Amino acid sequence: MNLRFVEAFYWVASLKSVTRAAEKLFLTQSAMSSRIATLEDELGVLLLDRSDKQFRLTAAGTRFLVFAEKLLALQRDAKTEMGAGTTIAVAMRIGAIESVLHSWLIPWLEKLRGDHPGLELELTVETTPILTDQIQRGTLDLVFAASPANADGVRTYTLPPMDMAFVGNPTLHKKRNYRLDELAEMELLTFQKGSQPHVTLLDLFRQHRLEPKKVHAISSISAMVQLVQGGFGVALLPRIATQRLTGFAKLKLLTSDTQLKSLPIYASYRTDPTSSTVDTLVKSAVEFAGGSISGGAGTKKGARKP
Known part of the structure; x- marks a missing residue:
């Protein structure tokens, strides 16, 4: 049994798509289909249900998937034991x-x-x-x-998890500590709408019955940093990322009286x-x-x- 054909079947079953499995193994879709068909001929059973466009394994395909995973794992272990798997080259x-x-x-x-x-x-x-x-x-x-x-x-x-922090421009934000109601009066920058930081920031203000002046949704940290440097507003960023960026960016971590969700x-x-x-x-x-x-x-x- 050709283990390359077994591998082809494993990825088709795992990704539930001949097309995506072909991309994974850098094969054409026709080559992938040919490998599956050859394996089916050798086993004497159909592994894929081709009756409609929806992907489904046959009962035999579901059973063989267990054997396929075991065969491929055994091949991997044998290569490792013999010394062929010691160097990562993929x-x-x-x-x-x-x-x-x-x-x-x-x-x-x-x-x-x-x-x-x-x-x-x-x-x-x-x-x-x-x-x-x-x-x-x-x-x-x-x-x-x-x-x-x-x-x-x-x-x-x-x-x-990453601790979050408000970040401002040191020439504009000189106070040691900022209350949440003071931050609500500033233009705030955070990640795209629906993201965890965006949602938790809005929830934070709602919990304190505050309405932020304006919350800008920016998907790029680099863009937020440049906007803060230009005096556009205050950004909510991961503290560790800010610490790495302060080496070449004019930024200041703003201390707040409110605990931020990580x-x-x-x-x-x-x-x-x-x-x-x-x-x-x-x-x-x-x-x-x-x-x-x-x-x-x-x-x-x-x-x-x-």
Whole structure:
């Protein structure tokens, strides 16, 4: 039995799409379909229900998926045992929100480059909804976002949350401490509408029966920083990102009398029985992020620590 054909079936079943599985394995859709058809001929059963456009495994396909995962895991373990799996030499598609990018992601990637010189990275920086959709569709292998991705074959770790802080221009905001009602009179900048920071900021004012003068929704931290530098307003940003940016940006952390809700961060990734690469990277990210943010380690949601 050709294990490349077994791998093709595994990804078709996991991603629930021949097209997305073909993209994952860098194959044409016709080549992917041919591999599945050849495997079906060898097994003597149909694995995919082709009666309509909706993706479905047959009963035989559902049973064989269990064997496929075991076969691919056995192949991976054999390669590792024989020494063929000691060097990472594959491409990893990683996605992250801007808050992670401007905090610990770049130092972590620099560490990865030193630890695994054979690793080729594809980096995508997007909003949480887009990232979770892409990991669910299989177009990314690992994402760091503000909410977990829920899908078959996707695991999630909870990383240390990021403390949030108001940031202003030091030439304009000179007070040591700002009350929430004073901040409500300023023009405020936060992330896009519907994001956790945007929602929690509005909730914070509602809880104190305050109506903010104006809240601008900006998806880019870089844009918010430039606006704050230009005196446009006060931004709500992750404290760790602000500390990294103060080296080249004119910013000031504003002390407030109100406790701000932290930004949750999750690492979601697709399990891959053919390779331990993603597990190695997730373990590295959990340890690095924990040390960078809080000196602790992330915790796993729904599975063992990698």
